[in-house]
Amino acid sequence: MTKTAHRRPAEAIAVRPVKAPSPAGDRRRRRLADQLRAHAFLIGGLLCFALFSWYPAIRAIVIAFQKYTPGSDAEWVGTANFTRVWHDPEFTAAWRNTLTFTLLALLLGFVVPFVLALVLNELRHAKAFFRVVVYLPVMIPPVVSALLWKWFYDPGAGLANEALRFLHLPTSNWSNGADTALVSLVIVATWANLGGTVLIYLAALQSIPGELYEAAELDGASLLQRVRHVTIPQTRFVILMLMLLQIIATMQVFTEPFVITGGGPENATVTVLYLIYKYAFLYNDFGGACALSVMLLILLGAFSAVYLRLTRSGEEGA
Amino acid sequence: MSAATRTLVSPATLARPRGRAVYWTVFTVVVLLFALAFLFPVYWMVTGAAKSPDEVAQTPPTLVPQQWHLDGYTDAWDLMQLPTHLWNTVVQAAGAWAFQLVFCTAAAYALSKLKPAFGKLILGGILATLMVPTQALVVPKYLTVADLGLLNDPLAIWLPAVANAFNLYLLKRFFDQIPRDVLEAAEIDGAGKLRVLWSVVLPMSRPVLGVVSIFALVAVWQDFLWPLMVFSDTDKQPISVALVQLSQNIQLTVLIAAMVIASIPMVALFLVFQRHIIAGISAGSTKG
Numbered sequence: 115m116t117k118t119a120h121r122r123p124a125e126a127i128a129v130r131p132v133k134a135p136s137p138a139g140d141r142r143r144r145r146l147a148d149q150l151r152a153h154a155f156l157i158g159g160l161l162c163f164a165l166f167s168w169y170p171a172i173r174a175i176v177i178a179f180q181k182y183t184p185g186s187d188a189e190w191v192g193t194a195n196f197t198r199v200w201h202d203p204e205f206t207a208a209w210r211n212t213l214t215f216t217l218l219a220l221l222l223g224f225v226v227p228f229v230l231a232l233v234l235n236e237l238r239h240a241k242a243f244f245r246v247v248v249y250l251p252v253m254i255p256p257v258v259s260a261l262l263w264k265w266f267y268d269p270g271a272g273l274a275n276e277a278l279r280f281l282h283l284p285t286s287n288w289s290n291g292a293d294t295a296l297v298s299l300v301i302v303a304t305w306a307n308l309g310g311t312v313l314i315y316l317a318a319l320q321s322i323p324g325e326l327y328e329a330a331e332l333d334g335a336s337l338l339q340r341v342r343h344v345t346i347p348q349t350r351f352v353i354l355m356l357m358l359l360q361i362i363a364t365m366q367v368f369t370e371p372f373v374i375t376g377g378g379p380e381n382a383t384v385t386v387l388y389l390i391y392k393y394a395f396l397y398n399d400f401g402g403a404c405a406l407s408v409m410l411l412i413l414l415g416a417f418s419a420v421y422l423r424l425t426r427s428g429e430e431g432a
Numbered sequence: 433m434s435a436a437t438r439t440l441v442s443p444a445t446l447a448r449p450r451g452r453a454v455y456w457t458v459f460t461v462v463v464l465l466f467a468l469a470f471l472f473p474v475y476w477m478v479t480g481a482a483k484s485p486d487e488v489a490q491t492p493p494t495l496v497p498q499q500w501h502l503d504g505y506t507d508a509w510d511l512m513q514l515p516t517h518l519w520n521t522v523v524q525a526a527g528a529w530a531f532q533l534v535f536c537t538a539a540a541y542a543l544s545k546l547k548p549a550f551g552k553l554i555l556g557g558i559l560a561t562l563m564v565p566t567q568a569l570v571v572p573k574y575l576t577v578a579d580l581g582l583l584n585d586p587l588a589i590w591l592p593a594v595a596n597a598f599n600l601y602l603l604k605r606f607f608d609q610i611p612r613d614v615l616e617a618a619e620i621d622g623a624g625k626l627r628v629l630w631s632v633v634l635p636m637s638r639p640v641l642g643v644v645s646i647f648a649l650v651a652v653w654q655d656f657l658w659p660l661m662v663f664s665d666t667d668k669q670p671i672s673v674a675l676v677q678l679s680q681n682i683q684l685t686v687l688i689a690a691m692v693i694a695s696i697p698m699v700a701l702f703l704v705f706q707r708h709i710i711a712g713i714s715a716g717s718t719k720g
Contacts, residue, residue: 151625152546159539160554162594165580167561170572177572184578236441237459245710246703247466250474253702255654257672258691261679262477265688271489273476279492305469310713317714324438331442340440366567369656373676387567391657394571403571410568418563 174411177404184400195405199393205406207381208389211296212365215385218300219364220357227308228353231315232341245316249309256306260373263302264289267374289374292382299370299383307363311356318352319345351424358421362414386410481505481689488685501685508690512678514671518693521670524586524659525652528593532648533641535594540603541629545615555604561597567657574661588662589652596651599644606640607633643712646705653698 178196181189199205234244251259266273267288275285289298326344335343346353368387371377377384377392384392386406393403445451480488481504483497508514542548543555573592582588610633618632634641656672663669669677671694679687702709 148546149549152542152548152551155538155542155546155625155629156548156554158535159594159600162535162591163558163561163597165576166573166592166595167564167569167597168557170569170576171561171564173572173575174569177575184575232440233458233462235439236455237462239459240463242706244462244466246706247470249702249706249710249713250470250699253650253698254474254695255656255672255698257656257675258695261675261687261691262473265480265684266473271491271493273473273493276491276493305473313710313713319439320437327438327440327442337440345440362565366565368567372656373679387657390568390571391661394574395661400571400575407568407571411564414565414568415563418565422559422563 171411174404174407177401178408180401182400182404183398191401195401199402199405202389204381204384204389204392208384208386211382211384212367212386214296215300215303215367216361216364218297219303219367220360222300222304223308223311223360223364224353224357226304227311228315230308231312231319232345234312235316235319245313248312251306252309254306256369257373259306260302260370263298263305264374267298289383290379292379295375295379295382299367299374302370302374303364303367311360314352314356315349318349322348355421355424358417358424362417362421365410365414365417477688477695478692481508481685481692483685485683485685488688504685504689505693507683507686508693511686512674512682512690514690514693516667517669517671517674518697520586520668521653521672524589524670525649527586527590528652529645529648531590531594532596532599532644536596536600536603536644537634537641538629540600540607541633544604544607545610545612545633546625558597558600561595562601570657570661577662583662584665584668586668589659592658593648593652596648599647602644603637603640606637610636642705642708646701646709646712649701650698 177188179190179192181191181194230248234241234248237244254262267290269275269287269290272288274288278285287294289295322345326348327340330340330344366387367385368391371383371385371388372391375383377388387410390403390406390410393399393406441451446455479497482500482502483494483504484499484501487494487498543551548554577583577588577592582591614636615628615632618628623631652670654672655670656676659670659673660676663673666674666677675687675690675694678690682690
């Protein structure tokens with residue numbers, strides 16, 4: 115990764131101002147000055163990382179074992195926060211919903227973009243148009259997409275039911291029905307995010323050598339066989355990476371349930387991050403919020419570790 | 433160039449009359465599908481805001497507004513105080529962008545070229561934050577920002593934005609590719625480290641600075657949960673938070689108009705820089 119070649123070529127020595135042969139003390143002073151300068155460049159960024167990344171990670175773990183209210187002294191409570199959160203009926207609902215959401219988003223968010231990319235890669239006209247159009251929803255602020263779909267799902271004059279009526283199909287409760295709400299949110303998230311995935315798959319498809327298809331066709335492989343035996347194996351790495359990234363992203367889903375359903379109906383769309391938000395800002399229970407954060411952190415951290423592992427091995431392999 | 437590349441379907445198959453018929457059928461279907469799935473919702477939003485309140489609630493709906501009402505847009509602008517919220521968003525995004533460019537560039541330059549003591553350890557610490565998804569830490573981060581007295585202050589957006597390991601690593605990797613000789617040549621001419629960064633490294637890094645800038649701006653403009661937490665003061669809220677807060681008790685057409693207005697800056701940015709943005713995303717995948 116870090117390709118800083120540690121060369122000490124002749125010109126590096128020539129850089130030093132030509133003075134009388136410098137005594138060792140002088141050199142040490144200069145090296146100290148170099149270090150001070152290097153750290154002067156680093157300090158701003160480093161402080162921000164320390165305050166807003168490293169410290170919060172440690173603090174989450176500490177507060178998870180405390181009774182904590184801003185402004186008053188913290189109190190150690192052992193694992194009480196974890197047991198309290200664990201016995202909250204919303205806890206089970208939140209995890210079940212988050213996992214279902216992730217799974218559905220993964221299914222829909224993999225199949226749809228992959229097929230779209232496959233088809234787009236075959237089209238020889240209007241390429242720029244397709245790429246711009248498919249990415250357009252990604253640039254619309256997520257809050258706007260959520261509000262837009264909330265309006266589409268409106269049981270009265272919502273576009274979703276109008277479309278069903280137009281096709282003479284039975285209407286649905288969409289985000290207002292306990293058993294359809296989560297799926298409705300997955301549709302919103304997929305609509306809003308698939309553009310990026312499509313573009314990445316397209317790039318991966320373009321790197322497949324044409325000879326492979328040629329050879330497969332000569333061997334009598336049909337279209338679907340070519341997809342199965344050439345396209346998928348050749349893009350396996352990208353597929354795997356995007357799936358992991360998607361898992362990490364969708365497990366942190368918040369905006370859609372918060373804006374569209376408010377976690378309802380009957381807790382059908384409460385997610386883990388939503389519950390964290392509720393504990394902190396509605397119940398004022400920061401200990402509980404941090405206990406939940408730690409659980410989410412461990413799970414997502416594990417996924418991230420796998421992701422980084424894969425990217426690194428992929429880079430070395432390339 | 434890419435027309436010659438062989439893909440799933442062979443050029444020979446496509447050249448046949450039947451192949452050509454299938455191709456144009458698929459092409460038409462995809463165009464219609466894309467228009468319906470991605471353009472129509474946007475069209476529906478833009479025209480919905482131009483309908484009268486009665487027309488927007490009517491079933492079956494009208495495809496084109498019977499009469500174009502622009503007062504949805506003007507009402508949104510005045511009633512929802514959009515100038516204030518748009519300005520807040522601009523200030524937050526621009527500041528986050530500037531802070532990131534200054535501090536991330538400086539830190540990436542130091543880690544890449546200045547060989548600071550504990551550089552490896554620091555870089556490791558920064559990369560480790562990539563494993564810690566940001567959203568999972570919002571609550572302790574919020575408490576830290578509250579302790580620093582930064583609630584309702586744009587610094588609450590600007591400073592945490594600097595702690596962006598992804599952008600910093602992107603910059604560092606780019607700086608790593610700049611040959612040491614180039615920098616040393618500048619130093620022989622008597623340029624200090626800051627001077628080298630400013631007049632040699634940065635001009636050479638325009639592409640990566642562009643990518644980082646776009647990422648930084650888009651991230652702040654699109655963010656919702658973090659500004660929702662740190663800006664309880666309505667007058668300080670960015671447009672995303674204000675839209676949701678006000679969506680409860682405002683007329684539907686006015687809300688839709690406000691949604692359109694909130695989308696314009698990012699969509700415009702995308703249409704202007706679409707080539708760079710799309711190329712950046714595509715390149716990101718092959719590099720991993």
